[in-house]
Amino acid sequence: MIPYYLCFILFLVGLYGVITRRNLVKIAISLSIMEFSTFLIFALIGFREGGVAPIVDPADPVKLYVDPLPQALVLTAIVIGLATTAMLMAVIIRIYRKYGTFDIREIKNLRG
Amino acid sequence: MNPMIPLFVVIPLAGAFLIMILGRFIRNFNKYLASLILLFLVVVSFWSLFTTGSNVSVYKAGGWEAINSVPIGVYMVMDGFTAIVLCIINLIGFLSVFYSISYIARYTSENYFYALFCLMVAGMNGVVLSGDIFNIFVFLEISAISSYALVAFGVEKNELEATFKYQVLGGIASFLILMGIAFIYWEAKTLNIADIRNVFSSGYDRSYYLLIQILLLSGFGLKAAIIPFHAWLPDAHSSAPSPISAMLSGVLIKAVGIYVIIRLFFNMFAISEGMAILITTLGALSMVVGVFLAIGQWDIKRLLAYHSISQMGYVILSVGIGMMLISRGIRSEIAALAIAGGIFHLINHAAFKGLLFLNAGAIEYSTGTRNLQEMGGLAKSMPATSATSLVASLSISGIPPFNGFFSKLIIIVAAIMARFYFLAFLAVIVSIITLASFMKFQRYAFYNKAEGDNKQKIKEVPFPMLFSMIVLGIICLLLSLLVFPGIREMILTPATDILMDPSRYSSQITGI
Numbered sequence A: 001m002i003p004y005y006l007c008f009i010l011f012l013v014g015l016y017g018v019i020t021r022r023n024l025v026k027i028a029i030s031l032s033i034m035e036f037s038t039f040l041i042f043a044l045i046g047f048r049e050g051g052v053a054p055i056v057d058p059a060d061p062v063k064l065y066v067d068p069l070p071q072a073l074v075l076t077a078i079v080i081g082l083a084t085t086a087m088l089m090a091v092i093i094r095i096y097r098k099y100g101t102f103d104i105r106e107i108k109n110l111r112g
Numbered sequence B: 001m002n003p004m005i006p007l008f009v010v011i012p013l014a015g016a017f018l019i020m021i022l023g024r025f026i027r028n029f030n031k032y033l034a035s036l037i038l039l040f041l042v043v044v045s046f047w048s049l050f051t052t053g054s055n056v057s058v059y060k061a062g063g064w065e066a067i068n069s070v071p072i073g074v075y076m077v078m079d080g081f082t083a084i085v086l087c088i089i090n091l092i093g094f095l096s097v098f099y100s101i102s103y104i105a106r107y108t109s110e111n112y113f114y115a116l117f118c119l120m121v122a123g124m125n126g127v128v129l130s131g132d133i134f135n136i137f138v139f140l141e142i143s144a145i146s147s148y149a150l151v152a153f154g155v156e157k158n159e160l161e162a163t164f165k166y167q168v169l170g171g172i173a174s175f176l177i178l179m180g181i182a183f184i185y186w187e188a189k190t191l192n193i194a195d196i197r198n199v200f201s202s203g204y205d206r207s208y209y210l211l212i213q214i215l216l217l218s219g220f221g222l223k224a225a226i227i228p229f230h231a232w233l234p235d236a237h238s239s240a241p242s243p244i245s246a247m248l249s250g251v252l253i254k255a256v257g258i259y260v261i262i263r264l265f266f267n268m269f270a271i272s273e274g275m276a277i278l279i280t281t282l283g284a285l286s287m288v289v290g291v292f293l294a295i296g297q298w299d300i301k302r303l304l305a306y307h308s309i310s311q312m313g314y315v316i317l318s319v320g321i322g323m324m325l326i327s328r329g330i331r332s333e334i335a336a337l338a339i340a341g342g343i344f345h346l347i348n349h350a351a352f353k354g355l356l357f358l359n360a361g362a363i364e365y366s367t368g369t370r371n372l373q374e375m376g377g378l379a380k381s382m383p384a385t386s387a388t389s390l391v392a393s394l395s396i397s398g399i400p401p402f403n404g405f406f407s408k409l410i411i412i413v414a415a416i417m418a419r420f421y422f423l424a425f426l427a428v429i430v431s432i433i434t435l436a437s438f439m440k441f442q443r444y445a446f447y448n449k450a451e452g453d454n455k456q457k458i459k460e461v462p463f464p465m466l467f468s469m470i471v472l473g474i475i476c477l478l479l480s481l482l483v484f485p486g487i488r489e490m491i492l493t494p495a496t497d498i499l500m501d502p503s504r505y506s507s508q509i510t511g512i
Helices: A002-020 A024-045 A068-099 B007-022 B029-052 B080-106 B110-129 B133-154 B157-188 B193-201 B206-224 B233-239 B242-268 B273-295 B300-328 B332-367 B383-397 B403-417 B421-447 B463-483 B485-500 B502-510
Strands: B057-061 B074-078
Touching: A002 A024, A002 B157, A024 A068, A024 B157, A068 B133, A068 B157, B007 B029, B007 B110, B029 B080, B029 B110, B029 B485, B074 B080, B074 B110, B080 B110, B080 B242, B080 B332, B080 B463, B080 B485, B110 B133, B110 B242, B133 B157, B133 B233, B133 B242, B157 B193, B157 B206, B157 B233, B193 B242, B193 B502, B206 B242, B206 B273, B233 B242, B233 B300, B242 B273, B242 B300, B242 B332, B242 B485, B242 B502, B273 B300, B273 B421, B300 B332, B300 B403, B300 B421, B332 B383, B332 B403, B332 B463, B332 B485, B383 B403, B383 B421, B383 B463, B403 B421, B403 B463, B463 B485, B485 B502
Parallel strands: none
Antiparallel strands: B057 B074
């Protein structure tokens, strides 16, 4: 059970970073930490103690396979996560060009 | 197998690719292809609205049949509620794209705009049609990433700040949703919504079930901008180009937020009273706080964005009242009335809020400002914009004979019949404050005397923008017809029935 709790702590570490960091790039890194902790939990769900990769060989029937579906889902989610991170970094570079700073306290045109 | 269902996703996706490839070589290809695609989807979605009725039709991607009545493929499901939301998405999408033909001409790189627009529509259609919960996540991310890019389309200071906020909060929402999906898969070993219901109906751990519900409610609540999660909405919706604001406010928060919440909490989870009370409270809170935040705004689009939060509160409130009555197992006809009111208000809000954002775009296009204090006397120089925005303002404030009146009336009557007098009272008060806020909008933008003489050169907007606004104005009037018995049974009742009887949804899909 311990790996699951560690993943959840990693999620909270990421959330803490998103809330407290002032630097835009550090916020993006914290978001990535949250993202990968979620993927770790998802991948762990498919794990079986002593299981093998699910390639069925009729000559040598193995009883215990790991669950392949979470692995496929996590691969999809990683690709999506890559797109979101790339988009976020592109926006951060643009913000740096317009404002000349990464500090989130200086970027406050919109309020109310 | 209904072969029409995948068209809703495939055609706009193919359109996005074609625009990026051929748009470079052929002039004006992008705008005409995007308009034609959306027009075709409008026709198909209305055709499915009238043919679906109370059926549930399923498309199994790749033809994977169920084994021992356990669904294993990717399912796309079309029922009464789906068909209504599809009609909203594609109709508002078509009118916004037609409006963009002249509005977006002042930006560079139009190809990207139309390609991203088609991607966003494909993502939303996918979310609405998807019958399994992981594909909801995938399509939701497609629409979310394209909407992040579209919000930043102006690449000025405000747009970038708004899109950064939107992306961070949207990212957190996605991870919460993904975690909820992971926990569901852990317990149920399936991802199909109908099958999850079958698995959970044979018993579950209560606190674990509650954890999943809270994760998914906060994830999709962030996407729908319910009040404690609303911080990104006013910035993102006011910074985007106006046709995109109309899409975000009119459609996106409904398709990926409210629709999914309703679908999951009625058709996937067993309705519990605690959850019903929580959802009703969130709805009432959004309704009241949203309208109070809107009063003080002088930027037109910010004002409209805060009203979106408040009007979505009405939808969530009435759906919550319906859930509460169902969970107590009493007076199901009043629950049906409340849910029908919520769905009706969802349709109406798409029409009038889409129209209001298009009006705001037209005002910005002609005058170059969004600040109410710098406008005045536009009723003379922009008669059509003024007339259509009057229609929309009266609709949103709930003045008969416009559509907003009837849906708010149904919600308030349902609340009174269910003996939630306080909630009914709140709904009336919020409606009155909305009226006051829109009287301010009308007065400052269109009727005040203009000071200075630079007002002569303000002209009415070009034809494509006028066409979209006038069509939406007519739709605002026509939607009031939904309240009459013959038409209501044809359109609203199938949607309400599928939500009221959750076992029918799962049994029609899995065939048990």
